[in-house]
Amino acid sequence: MDAAIVILDHLDNIREISRWDLWKRPEPVPAPDLPFVLEESSTKGMQMVARRSIQQGELIALERPLVVSRTDIAIAEDQSTTGVFYRAALSGLSAEKRRTFLSLCNSFGSEEERLVGILNTNCCTIPLAPSPSGIPTAYSGLFPTLCRANHDCAPNANFFFNPQSFTGQFHAVRPIAKGEEITVLYSELAASRQERRAELLQHYKFVCECKTCSLPPALAELSDTRRRAIGDLIPLMHQGTYADDMTIAHLDELLDWATIEGLYALYAELLVYGYGLAIKLDLHVQAQKWSRMAAAAFKILDGADSPRLN
Known part of the structure; x- marks a missing residue:
């Protein structure tokens, strides 16, 4: 059976995660009347745009990640830089989800292998439960729709990972007008323009x-x-x-x-x-x-x- 989510972690952690009760509950689905559309931009690639006015605090979008990766997982260099490890891991996804993954931007071009570049471009930090040893671990998640939102140093939306439903969510931090681009944060806000850039x-x-x-x-x-x-x-x-x-x-x-x-x-x-x-x-x-x-x-x-x- 095709996997819904690929988790890159140590085997003991994957087994523990697979036993979580949340997988027994129905997967949360977004409202049918989505308040945004994805459009091509002349300068930014894809962008997320409000298709109607959005109220402050409103849930804009939610979805489960396609890939979750432990950030400190050890991968042999020849398997990482060539993408062999990631191709093997992603082979468990359905053909449609693999196409979705491959459609995402690789900002690094030829500097990095394509799959590695896509992950490094589109993943964001998410909080996950500690490992079975009780040691907190850092994870990142790739959300195929949410990652289409572009950066702004004064964003109008906030990314929140809800561990109860295992979903990434965007909430509007201020009213967003119809036709306005929906933006989130990629970099440290409390820094100078030169440092942010x-x-x-x-x-x-x-x-x-x-x-x-x-x-x-x-x-x-x-x-x-x-x-x-x-x-x-x-x-x-x-x-x-x-x-x-x-x-x-x-x-x-x-x-x-x-x-x-x-x-x-x-x-x-x-x-x-x-x-x-x-x-x-x-x-x-x-x-x-x-x-x-x-x-x-x-x-x-x-x-x-x-x-x-x-």
Whole structure:
């Protein structure tokens, strides 16, 4: 029988994943009236475009991955660079799904073997359960429809992987007009234009010309200043620590800048960080306010199934 999903991992992990209860449930299917269409672009290849107006927080698309790969899996170089390993793995898919896979973009051209290039161009990081040993492992997934969405440094959609249904999902982070391109994030948002462009060129082989990257010099410098200020806070956010001079007023300013820059995911994370700061400062009314705002923001980003709502 043809496989619905190819999983590249150690055998013990594959056996464990195959026993998950979620495979006994019907596969989630998108609504019949999809709010988007896929179109050819004169400059970007395929693109995802809104076929009607889309409301903030609305589920735009969902699908299960075609390929899931453990990112640190060891593959002999002669089997990886020549594509032998991947051809063998993908042979389990139906002919239609293999054609779908082969229709996807390889941004690396002749630099990489075609199958390797397609995976490296289109896969995105997804959270998966730890290995049977209990050690967390990094995985990537290839979603054949979702990967058609192009990058923007201020995207109008957020990618969320729902482990309950094993689906990748796009949710609108702001209202999207009919005919507007639906975009997501490929690179680090809280970085300067030069840094973002360098990362995108290295990993995806294109120079970003989004609205933010196309700002005139003075406005681009102002945008970079805002993004760097938010980026400087990210290590503290991950550690859950607060500088001695961190104030509610400064958090408010960063929240305003995240809104101006269209950094909705970081806006939500700043609210959580601000909640912790308000608790530390015994400002419980402010903490409750930011807690409610964070819950609303994560519901927009991920939908009602967001694990960050618990």
